[in-house]
Amino acid sequence: MLSVVQALNARLQAALERAFPEASAQARAADSPLDLQLGPASKPEFGDFQANGALGLARPLGQPPRRIAEAIVAALATDPAFNALCQPAAIAGPGFINLTLKPELLAAQVRERLGDPRLGVEPATIPSGDSPGPVIVDFSSPNIAKEMHVGHLRSTIIGDCLARVLEFRGHRVLRLNHVGDWGTQFGMLITHLKQVAPEALNTADAVDLGDLVAFYREAKQRFDSDEVFQSSSREEVVKLQGGDPISLKAWGLLCDQSRREFQKIYDRLNIQLSERGESFYNPRLQAVVADLDKSGLLVSDDGARCVFLEGVTGKEGKPMPLIVQKSDGGFNYATTDLAAIRYRLGPDGDGAGRVIYVTDAGQASHFAAVFQVAERAGWRPAAVSLEHVPFGLVQGADGKKLKTRAGDTVRLRDLLDEAVERAEADLRRRLQEEERTETESFIQEVATTVGLGAVKYADLSTNRITNYQFSFDRMLALQGNTAPYLLYAVVRIQGIARKGGDLVAFPDQLLFNEPQEWALVRQLLQFDAVIAEVEADLLPNRLCNYLFELSQIFNRFYDQVPVLKAEEPARSSRLALCRLSADTLRLGLGLLGIPSLERM
RNA sequence: GGGGCUGUAGCUCAGCCGGAUAGAGCGACGGUUUCCUAAACCGUAGGUCGUGGGUUCGAGUCCCGCCAGCCCCGCCA
Incomplete structure (x- = not known):
């Protein structure tokens, strides 16, 4: 519904101009145009959107906020384009303007998305002219001669999810595995x-x-x-x-x-990565130092060659150095990271348009330093961004870094095994309780999908910047904000299809009457906005949160509104909601790297 | 010593550009099944948003101080 938001914003701007022409012109001339602060409604009873700007305009306009809101609402009332979108605008509280979209518009928006593989998400706009460089997502990055352990979990899962979202938006994505294979x-x-x-x-x-x-x-x-x-x-x-x-x-x-060991893990998690380890940059290290020298940034200090950082002071207030060549002549990880930046941004290398580093938050200052040096060396074209996407530690139930009972680091392989084993045990117990019989391959497929999905979802569903407490019991719980809960919502819809619900053919006009239907409609139409948010903020938990809410709203609908037993025309319209709900959940889960199930 | 991140319900966490009465899940307590998978749904209780100031019409959100926890800080990655 981003296009609707845009149209609405334009109508509000126009209304503001008509209601307060002089003030609008003045503000524009002063290069700070008046803004009505259109945003989603904070509560369903306020409608679809709210504009809060009237309150802030009280002072500059010298009028009480309610009167400003009234003037804007009056201007909107005479705007045919606005009236095509919305019901009459309402003023509430001290001067909020509440906007409710017309039901026909919402129903038509749902209709448009049926069978649309993009579900209303616009492809990324590619600037005309030269083809844009790829987006690089640097993630996972285990070390050769070591096993992947729990420390690689978050980078691998978060990086894969971000790459999937960016790919879905239509960006060319280079998924790079910067493995530690040198030094x-x-x-x-x-x-x-x-x-x-x-x-x-x-x-x-x-x-x-x-x-x-x-x-x-x-x-x-x-x-x-x-x-x-x-x-x-x-x-x-x-x-x-x-x-x-x-x-x-x-x-x-x-x-x-x-x-080969890494690949087993990646195959299991269905994660694509191109290996380009540290050794790749070995022939390019000398050039980094030479280039820094040429641009006058390089300083010799205590026999080491370094760049002194701006705005970062160490002990006694002296600037901190970033060492790029050790006193013994060897290079270190800063040199490698600089060489990688230079190659990734450079025209002879990847020519990337955006570079995203998914590493733990502990490396924040390292990346800040490396980015600063790259910046001052002039390696970053103006339109290109270098972004560190930090995440917190994986902690055990005790709030400390996750370890095995023996105190060793947890191998990723063991962690995944345990998740699947627990999911399988749960499933077998349930089958027995319900006296169901399923084939062994069904049990394996469900246990694997639920187990691995739970691990991924648990990681992605909390804001990545905070540390996260790992708990098999919580992530595999059948209720709450977990992978199994979302997977079950999809399964319920498949159940409707199996019982004879046609999820393919729909009438041109959809009709909704129940509040549960409208709640579902409104949630379904938020999908494109959520994807845009994840693309900009690189926070997968926003998508998780959305999908969880969608599942909740769907389950309420499923529980309280009959579908198959409903009379036409309600039946077809409700089936349409089922179809779009399933497609949205499947696509959303897919973007998290979690496959869906038909039955579970 | 310098820097970063975190602090919201008993527990685990959301909270977007500062907006209306701060949300969810778990746990607790109570209810719902002749009906599409009850792995679900409905309800009740539970809060000094670490703390003290400031900014403003309005602060969990922005600014400053303080407290607590975790992490980083010259030749490891």
């Missing part, structure tokens, strides 16, 4: 493996990933305590970076092995 950790690992498990370095899968993780831990320990080991590790890094074939082969084997 000192490989020096350590390779050096250690040479001594304890040399076969791992020249034979694929000679050791399994779990062992590799253990070797990694050992290597790290030796690195921290053994100076000889430390220096041979550094030599190993130099060899690797220099392209030594033996080191490169070993590195390649390790990466392949990890990659």
Whole structure:
């Protein structure tokens, strides 16, 4: 209904101009045009929209707000275009203007969306002329030679959802997996493996990933305590970076092995990603430093080469540096991130129009620093935005970082297994209670969809910036703001279809009489506005919240208004609401990365 | 010491550009099934929006101070 909002706003502006021509002209001349503050109604009884602007205009116009509202309402009353959209505007309280759309208009809007695969969501407007660069979503980013753990959960799920929403809007999206596949950790690992498990370095899968993780831990320990080991590790890094074939082969084997493990998780979660790890930027690191030097930003300090940040002071009020080349000549993650920005924005690289980094909130200052340097180096074209999309920690029931009972980090694989197992146990218990019999493949499909969907939904449904408390019991609960509740709403509609409801053919005119129908109509028509919001604010919980409310409103409708047993013409119109509800829920869930079910 | 984030019902959380009487779910208590899957629906109770100031017609929302928790701060990522 965004187009309706736009039209309405234009009518309000016109009414304001006619009611207060001098003041409007003056305000426009002063470059601060009067605004009637059109927004959604805060309560259903106020109608569809409300304009709050009259209150704020009282002072500049020197009149009581109610009289201003009256003048605007009077102007609206004589506007045919307004009258085509709305019932007569009403003034309430101190000067709010309440607007209610005409029922015919709402019914026609619903009719238009039936069978529309976009459900009223406009494709992103592509500026004419040169083709716009892709939107890059940088997410997931596990480390080679480590297993994916709960720390990768949020980035992976949130990043995928944002990418899906942007793709649906019609943007070209590059989903980049910036895996940690380079740097000192490989020096350590390779050096250690040479001594304890040399076969791992020249034979694929000679050791399994779990062992590799253990070797990694050992290597790290030796690195921290053994100076000889430390220096041979550094030599190993130099060899690797220099392209030594033996080191490169070993590195390649390790990466392949990890990659296959990651892919299992991504396949399971149905997540597409293009790997472009840190190593990709290795040949481009030197140029970063050279470029910063050329633009006069580079300063040598204590043997390290760095850029001093503006507006960020450390101890004793001195500006903080961002180190881009260590005193030993090596590069660090800041260099890699800068090289990535330069490549992603540059005409010889991706030429991106928007770059989104989905990483934990702890890296906020790092990204602020890196973005600032990129900015000052002149790498960011004016229209391009670099956005850090931070999220909070995953916590256990104790409010601390989620760990296993033994105190280890939780492997993602185990976490997903447990979600599916619990969903399966729930389902089997329910089947027994209801004396239903279902095939094994049905049980597996439902358990998998519910279990994985619950994990995703729980993560996406809270505002990502806050820490989030992980709880299998809550996310798998059958009622409340959970994946199973939403999935069930879809299933109920499928039930209507199975019992003979035609969800395909509809009359030209839809007729609604019941308040439950109108509530559903109004909610269904908000979909495009919600998608626009998610695209702008990158907050998936807005979409979750919308879908939850839609499910609630649908369930109320389903409970209180008969569909199949209704007489025509009500029956067809109600079936139309069922159809649009199902399509909206399925599409919405799909954008969250959650497939829907026919039965459950 | 500097910076960031958070603080809303017993618990978990929403709250958009500052708008009308601050919302939801869970939990608690009470009700609804000859009817499309009750994995649902309806109702009741529950609040000093951490705290003190300020801005204004109006503040959970904006600004400043303070308190509490978490996170980051030169050669790890």
